[in-house]
Amino acid sequence: MNKSQWTAYLELSGAAVLIGSSVVAGKITALHLPVFFSQAVSLAAALLVLFPLTWRRRQEWLRLSRRDLLLLLLQAFLGMFLFRVLMLYGLQSASAVQAGILTSLTPAAVALLSVIFLKERLTPRLVFGVLCAAVGAACIGAPGWLGTASDAAAPASYAGLLLILAAVAGEAALTIIRKLTASSVSPLTGTTCVTLFSFLMFLPFSLAEAVRTDLSALRMEDAALMLYYGVFVTALAYLLWFSGVSKVSASTAAVYTGCIPVSTVLLSYTVLQEPFSWAHLIGGAFVIAGIRQVSVQSMASPLPTDREPKGRRAAQPAAGK
Template sequence: MEKQKTPILTYIMLAVATSIWGSAFIAGKVAVESFEPATVAFFRFLGAAILLFPIMWVMEKNRPKPTKKDWGLFALLGLTGIAIYNICFFLASKHAPVIKSSLFIASNPVLIVLLSGLFLKETITKRHIVGMSVALFGVAIIITNGHLLDLVKLGFEPIDFILLGAVISWALYSVLGKVVLGKYSAIVSTTYAVFFGTLFLLPFALYELTWTQVQGASIGVWASLLHMSVFVTVISFIMYYQGIQKVGAAKASIFINVMPVSAVIMATLFLGETFTLAHGVGAAFVLSGVYIGTYVKAKKQKEDIQEKQVMVK
C-alpha cells in the first residue's frame, strides 16, 4: 500500500505546483495595475532571489564552481527565461485577457521539442510535427476567437507578437537549461538564472519606477508580488523538482498542461473573464497538440533507458 500511496501523493504535489503557476496570470494582472511590466518582473525575482540563495547554500553545499562559459550560460538563461520572458508575460498581463495569454503560452512544450531538435540534435518525429501543427492551429483559434479568416484580413494584434515573444524566449530558456542541467542541479541553475535576470531587469525598473507608484500600490498589489515570489517562483519550483526526482521528468512534464487550465478557471472565477466556445475548442487543440508532440518523446526516453539497462546487463 505504501508503494501505491507515494506516486499518488507525488502526482497531487505536481498538480498543485503547476496549478500555482497558473495563478501567476491572475497575480500579474493585479500587479500591473500599479507597476509597469518590467518593474513587476523585477520585484518578483528580487524576492525569489532573496529566498533561493539561502536554499541553494543549504541544499547544494558541494555544487561545482562555475567557469566563465558557465557564467555566460547562466546569463543567457537570465536574459531569455527571466528578463525577456517576464517582460513579455507581464505586458500580456496588462494588455491581454488572462484566458488568451495562458492558452497561447500552452503551446510552449511543442516549440521546445522543435528547438531541441535544431540545437540539441534531438530526434524530431512526424508526430512531433503533427503535434506542433495541431497546437499552433489551436493558438490561431484562440487569438482570432474562432474567426480564422481574421488572420488574413487583420493579421496579428500587437499583443499577439508579445505573446509570441514570451513563447520563443521560454523555449530558448528551456533548451539552454537542458545544457546547463548536464552539470548543475535545477536549484543551482535557477538561482543563478534568477540572479542574472534580476540584474537585467534592474535598469528597466529604475527607469519605470516612481515613488508615487510605490506609495500608491495597494496591499493587494504587494500581496500579488509576494505570492509570485514565494509561491509561484520558489515553493512550486521546489515541489515540481521533488516530483521529477520521484517520478521522472517525462511524467512530471505532463503536468505543465495543468497550468493554462488553472489560469483559465481562475480568470473566469476571479476576474470575470468570459470563457467562449472558441477558447474551449482552441484549448482542446493546444493541449492535444502538446500531448501528441511530447508523449512520443517521453516514450522514446523510456525506450532509451531500457536499452541502457540492457547494455549494462
C-alpha cells in the same frame, strides 16, 4: 511508467499551471504596478526563499564552470527578464485569455528548437502530440480571432500580441538552454542563479521607477500579488520546471507547456471574469490529448537524463529544483 517519469510529469504539469497563473497575476500587475519595480520586488521575495534552501549546496556554486554561468545568464535574460518584460507590457493591451492562447504556441517552439539545437528526433507520436497542442491553441483562440466572442469589439493591439509572441520565444529558449546544463547544475542551484541574475537585471530599472512612483499608494493587495509572483510563480514554479526538464527530453517538456494556456484561460474566467467560450473547453481537451500522446510514448522509452551536450561528460543529475 516508472516513478521517476510520473514525478517528472507531475512537476512539469504543476509548474505549467503556476506559470499560467502568472499571466492572470501579470494582467493585474501590469494595470496597477510599474513593471520593473513589481518584478524586482517579486524576485527579491523569491530569493529570500531560495537562498536558505541552496545554502546547503553552496559548494556547488564554486564548481560552476564559465560555460554553466553563461548558460544560466542566458536563461535569466531570455526566460525570465525578457519573458516578464514582454509579457507584462503585452498584457497592458491584450487580454489574459489572448495571452494564454499565444502561450499555447510554446510546445511547437520548444519542439522546433530541440530539433535544431539538441538534435532530438521527432517521432510520429510526438509530432501528433505537438499538433494536438497546436490545434488546442487554435480552438482556444477561435472566438477572439474570428470575432465571435462577446469581447471581440475590443481586440488587443497588434503590438501587444507581438510582444507576447516574443515572450513565448524566450520561454521556449529557457527550456532548451536548461537541457544544456541539466546534468551539471542541480535544479535548485539553477533556479537560484537564474533568479539572482534576473533580479540584478531588473534592479537598475526598478530603482528608476521607484523614484517616480508614489510607494505610499501601494495597497496590501499589491504587496500580496508581488509576494505570490515571487514565492509561487518564480521560486516554486521554476524549481518544479527545472527538476522536470532534467528528467525528460525537451520535446516531451514542450507538450507539457500546453498546461500553461489551460491554466490561464480557467483562471481568467474565475478571477478576471473574462467571457467563457465552449471553444476554449474543446481546445483544452486537445491540449490534454497532446500531453497523453507524449506520456504514452515515454512509457516505452528510457528517460533521457544521461543525454549530454556534445563534448561534455555525462554526470548524474542532482535531486531537487
